[in-house]
Amino acid sequence: MNEFPRIQRLPPYVFAVVGELKMQLRHQNIDVVDFSMGNPDMPTPQHIVDKLTEAAQKTPNHRYSVSRGIPNLRKAICDWYARKFDVDLDPDSEAIVTMGSKEGLAHLSLAMLSPGDVVLAPDPTYPIHTYAPIIAGADVRSVPIGPGRDFFEDLCAAVRQAWPKPKLLFLCYPHNPTTEVATPEFFQKIVDFAREHDIRVIHDLAYADLAFDGYQAPSFMQAKGARDVGVEFFTLSKSYAMAGWRVGFCVGNREMIHALTRIKSYLDYGIFQPVQIASTVALNGPQDCVDEIREIYRKRRDVLIEGLNRIGWEVPAPRATMFVWARIPEEFRKMGSVEFSKMLLREAQVAVSPGLGFGSYGDEYVRFALIENEHRTKQAIRGMRKALSGVTEHADDE
Numbered sequence: 001m002n003e004f005p006r007i008q009r010l011p012p013y014v015f016a017v018v019g020e021l022k023m024q025l026r027h028q029n030i031d032v033v034d035f036s037m038g039n040p041d042m043p044t045p046q047h048i049v050d051k052l053t054e055a056a057q058k059t060p061n062h063r064y065s066v067s068r069g070i071p072n073l074r075k076a077i078c079d080w081y082a083r084k085f086d087v088d089l090d091p092d093s094e095a096i097v098t099m100g101s102k103e104g105l106a107h108l109s110l111a112m113l114s115p116g117d118v119v120l121a122p123d124p125t126y127p128i129h130t131y132a133p134i135i136a137g138a139d140v141r142s143v144p145i146g147p148g149r150d151f152f153e154d155l156c157a158a159v160r161q162a163w164p165k166p167k168l169l170f171l172c173y174p175h176n177p178t179t180e181v182a183t184p185e186f187f188q189k190i191v192d193f194a195r196e197h198d199i200r201v202i203h204d205l206a207y208a209d210l211a212f213d214g215y216q217a218p219s220f221m222q223a224k225g226a227r228d229v230g231v232e233f234f235t236l237s238k239s240y241a242m243a244g245w246r247v248g249f250c251v252g253n254r255e256m257i258h259a260l261t262r263i264k265s266y267l268d269y270g271i272f273q274p275v276q277i278a279s280t281v282a283l284n285g286p287q288d289c290v291d292e293i294r295e296i297y298r299k300r301r302d303v304l305i306e307g308l309n310r311i312g313w314e315v316p317a318p319r320a321t322m323f324v325w326a327r328i329p330e331e332f333r334k335m336g337s338v339e340f341s342k343m344l345l346r347e348a349q350v351a352v353s354p355g356l357g358f359g360s361y362g363d364e365y366v367r368f369a370l371i372e373n374e375h376r377t378k379q380a381i382r383g384m385r386k387a388l389s390g391v392t393e394h395a396d397d398e
Contacts, residue, residue: 013357034372068097078091093258094257096251107264108250141166145180168200175321191225191226210238213319241293301318303374304380311384313384315327326352326366333364338356341353347387
C-alpha cells in the first residue's frame with residue numbers, strides 16, 4: 001500500500017470517538033442534548049438571505065469569481081475594520097477573502113512554511129492552528145494557555161527552548177476552546193516580541209463580536225506595528241450565523257496577504273459570487289442582528305453556568321466566545337476528558353467535546369458549545385445532575 005506522509009502525521013480524530021457514540025445513541029432513538037460542535041443553530045439574518053436570493057437570479061453572477069474576493073467585499077471588510085477598530089486598511093493589498101477562516105489559515109501556512117520550520121501554537125487550541133502547519137510539513141511547539149497560566153511568559157520560555165528559531169506564531173483571542181481573552185496591551189507586547197525575534201504572527205479573531213459583560217475584544221491590528229509582523233483572520237460564521245456560507249477574510253501584512261493571494265490563485269476561483277454579494281450586505285448593513293445573536297449566546301451561557309454551579313460543577317462564566325470551558329469535577333478528573341465525555345453521553349445523554357481533542361494540556365477539561373436553546377440546556381443540567389451524583393454514589397458503594 002502506498003504511504004501518504006502528510007496523512008500519517010495527522011493523529012486519529014479524538015472528537016470522532018464521542019461522535020460515534022452519539023450516533024449510536026441516536027440510532028436507538030435516544031435524545032442527546034448536543035453541545036459538542038461549535039455549529040451555530042440560529043438562522044442567517046433575513047436581509048442577508050434576501051440579498052443572496054436576489055443576486056443568485058442574475059446570470060452574470062453564475063460565472064467564475066476571483067480567488068481573492070470581489071472588490072466590493074474587500075472594501076466592505078476594510079470599512080468594517082475602520083468602524084469597529086479604527087484601523088485603516090488597503091482593500092487591494094491588505095485584505096483577501098477566504099472560504100471561511102479555516103481554509104485561509106491552512107493555505108497561508110502552506111504558502112509560508114517549509115518542512116522543518118518551527119511554529120508556535122497555543123495548547124489547547126482550535127485544531128487547525130496546530131494541523132495547518134503540520135500539513136505544511138512544519139514542526140509545532142506547544143505554548144500552554146488557560147486558567148492560571150501566563151501565556152506571554154510561557155511564550156518567552158518556548159522561544160528560548162526552541163531550535164531552530166521559530167518562524168511563525170498562531171494566536172486566537174477570544175480563545176477557542178479556553179475562552180481566554182486579550183487586552184490591547186497584550187497585543188502590543190506580542191508585536192514587540194515578534195519584531196525582536198523575527199517571528200510572523202497569525203491571529204484568529206473568529207469571536208470578535210461574541211463578548212459579554214462589558215468586555216470588548218480588541219483587534220491585533222490595533223497594536224502599533226502589527227501589520228509589519230502579521231495578519232488577522234475573521235469569519236462571518238459566528239457574528240452573522242453564516243457558518244455554512246464559508247466566508248472569512250484575512251487582513252494585515254502585505255507580504256503575507258500576497259503569499260495567500262498567490263497560492264489561492266492556483267487552488268480556487270473564489271466563493272460563489274452571490275454569497276460574496278450577500279456578505280457585503282452583512283458587513284455594510286444594519287448590525288442589530290449581531291447584537292441579537294450575541295444576546296442569545298449570553299443568555300445560553302448564563303443558563304448553563306448557573307445550572308452547572310447549582311449541581312456542584314463549579315465553572316466560571318466566560319467573558320467571550322460561544323463556548324464554556326469546564327474543568328472536569330475533581331472526583332472524575334482521573335478518567336481523562338475522552339472517558340468523561342463518553343460517560344456524560346451514556347449516563348446523561350449530553351454530548352460535549354473532550355479537551356484532549358484540542359491538545360494535551362486540555363485533558364482535564366471539556367468544552368460546551370452554546371448551540372442548544374435554554375430549554376434544552378436545562379434538560380441537560382437535569383441529566384448531568386443525575387449522572388454525576390449517580391456515578392459518585394456508585395463509586396462510594398464500591
